[in-house]
Amino acid sequence: MACTAxxxxxxxxxxDRTGLSLRTIRHYGxxxxxxxxxxxxxxxxxxxxSDCTKVLGIKCLKFLGFDLETIAEMLDVTQNPDAARLPxxxxxxxxxxxxxxxxxxxLAEAHSFIAALERKSASNE
Structure with missing residues (x-):
């Protein structure tokens, strides 16, 4: 569920709203x-x-493969941007x-694989 209200x-x-465990949220704290x-x-x-939105951002960055140290840095530079940090x-x-x-x-490879399976399935019917 999105963080809206x-x-x-x-x-x-x-x-519940972010799909993370209590343990993970406590660890982040x-x-x-x-x-x-x-x-x-x-x-x-x-x-x-705002915290809920932040958690969803952390989840996204984790999905992209970033470690928590880098995520902390990313959150810091986005919350406190300045010219010196631009690079x-x-x-x-x-x-x-x-x-x-x-x-x-x-994802494209997964779609191709599924399409190939579907073609095989259709040709065997």
């Missing part, structure tokens, strides 16, 4: 990648819609494009 949520809802927006009086983590931002964009191109090639 403006409200806060506990870790369980964030996990422990390493400083996703600190809770706030905590309740009882000490429960509370997350915002690093450009490098990160280039790396993301390479990863995306690789995934697109793998």
């Amino acid at each position: 403006e409200h806060t949520m506990h870790i369980g809802e964030l996990a 422990e390493i400083g990648l996703l600190p809770a927006s706030t905590r309740t009086e009882g000490g429960f983590r509370v997350y915002s819609e 690093r931002i450009q490098t990160l964009v280039a790396e993301a494009r390479i990863s995306l191109n690789t995934l697109e090639q793998q």
Whole structure:
């Protein structure tokens, strides 16, 4: 489910909405990648819609093959851009494009394989 309605949520809802485990979200918090927006009086983590969007971005970057250290850097440069960091931002964009191109090639190969299976299946009927 996408992060859309403006409200806060506990870790369980964030996990449900992003498809990540509670353990993963807690780990992201422990390493400083996703600190809770706030905590309740009882000490429960509370997350915002912005946090939900951030988690979905982290998930996407993980899918592209980036490690958590690089993801942390990417989030930092996008949240705190300045002219001095422009070369690093450009490098990160280039790396993301390479990863995306690789995934697109793998997807095209998967489509071709499935099409070949379907042709075999149709010719055997």
